[in-house]
Amino acid sequence: MNNETTVDREVPRIALVTGGNQGLGLALVRRLCQHLPEGSTVYLGARNLERGRGAVAELATEGLRSRLIVIDVTDGTSVRDAAAAIRERHGGIDIVISNAAARISPDRDNAAQVRGFVDTNNRGAIRMIEAFGPLLRDGARFVLVASFFGTLTQLDPTLWDRFERPGITLADIERTMDEYVTAVEADKATSDGWPDWINIPSKVGQVAAARIMARALPSGRDILVNAACPGLVDTDASRPWFDNMAEALSPDDAAIDVVWLATLPTGTTEPHGELVQYRKVIPFRR
Ligand SMILES: NC(=O)c1ccc[n+]([C@@H]2O[C@H](COP(=O)([O-])OP(=O)(O)OC[C@H]3O[C@@H](n4cnc5c(N)ncnc54)[C@H](OP(=O)(O)O)[C@@H]3O)[C@@H](O)[C@H]2O)c1
Numbered sequence: 211m212n213n214e215t216t217v218d219r220e221v222p223r224i225a226l227v228t229g230g231n232q233g234l235g236l237a238l239v240r241r242l243c244q245h246l247p248e249g250s251t252v253y254l255g256a257r258n259l260e261r262g263r264g265a266v267a268e269l270a271t272e273g274l275r276s277r278l279i280v281i282d283v284t285d286g287t288s289v290r291d292a293a294a295a296i297r298e299r300h301g302g303i304d305i306v307i308s309n310a311a312a313r314i315s316p317d318r319d320n321a322a323q324v325r326g327f328v329d330t331n332n333r334g335a336i337r338m339i340e341a342f343g344p345l346l347r348d349g350a351r352f353v354l355v356a357s358f359f360g361t362l363t364q365l366d367p368t369l370w371d372r373f374e375r376p377g378i379t380l381a382d383i384e385r386t387m388d389e390y391v392t393a394v395e396a397d398k399a400t401s402d403g404w405p406d407w408i409n410i411p412s413k414v415g416q417v418a419a420a421r422i423m424a425r426a427l428p429s430g431r432d433i434l435v436n437a438a439c440p441g442l443v444d445t446d447a448s449r450p451w452f453d454n455m456a457e458a459l460s461p462d463d464a465a466i467d468v469v470w471l472a473t474l475p476t477g478t479t480e481p482h483g484e485l486v487q488y489r490k491v492i493p494f495r496r
Pocket residue numbers: 228229230231232233234235256257258261281282283284309310311312313330334355356357358439440441442443444445446447448
């Protein structure tokens with residue numbers, strides 16, 4: 211594993227990780243605290259005040275200073291308030307890692323959990339893009355934590371243009387995800403060609419949103435927007451899905467390459483608008 215970082219040690223950064231109180235998110239906050247230069251501020255986003263405080267305290271016992279910010283990505287007001295607070299305190303932001311995610315369980319029906327899952331993982335990510343996109347400063351890096359499953363090749367080709375076509379917008383992705391939710395709830399998803407595992411359409415929707423955000427940036431801005439796959443990570447979210455976690459990365463190990471992507475040095479031009487795993491681009495359509 212390449213443990214190197216490319217962080218410019220001279221320039222303090224303002225960074226934010228959503229879902230930062232446990233799992234991969236906590237490891238991302240930890241690594242940013244360890245590697246960003248003196249004077250940087252790393253916001254640990256948590257939807258729950260107490261859990262957020264607990265995570266900040268845990269990092270403090272390791273000698274790391276993070277700053278709690280309450281963000282529930284299912285609540286547009288919460289996301290916008292957090293963005294407004296950061297704008298007021300710092301004028302903008304340099305690193306955003308949209309990591310927050312709802313869990314799904316193999317023991318529950320898809321229909322019972324798809325709506326909350328998509329509201330958090332897809333609409334939540336789009337709320338983050340809309341609220342924090344305007345705050346990104348030159349040199350900023352926006353990373354949406356998605357997954358290897360977020361490529362079009364995971365879907366029936368008849369569904370591809372719902373996620374990637376000329377002129378497609380974030381509103382189109384929201385509409386597609388809403389239609390998907392309705393299809394799952396009506397037990398029509400399979401006959402409409404969707405895969406059984408709701409994680410797949412959701413991850414494709416996340417990567418599609420990151421690609422749209424990247425394309426929408428005005429030219430000449432030194433801003434990179436990417437989706438990241440952290441690999442299989444040993445967390446409470448992944449354990450119920452896999453019998454053998456022997457190959458899974460620890461959250462701290464998985465955080466290394468995600469933070470690399472989130473701290474690409476000024477002047478870097480690629481990857482941009484891509485899904486990136488272990489520092490390599492995974493083509494959206496193979
Ligand atoms: N684990 C893997 O193998 C794996 C593989 C590929 C991709 N990923 C992706 O990596 C990311 C992190 O996964 P993980 O395994 O670390 O998951 P996790 O352990 O379940 O952590 C998810 C985090 O998101 C937070 N969250 C949930 N709903 C939220 C909301 N409405 N607003 C704000 N925060 C919310 C959770 O907060 P609470 O503590 O309050 O619930 C928690 O901090 C996810 O995007 C996931 O899809 C994971």
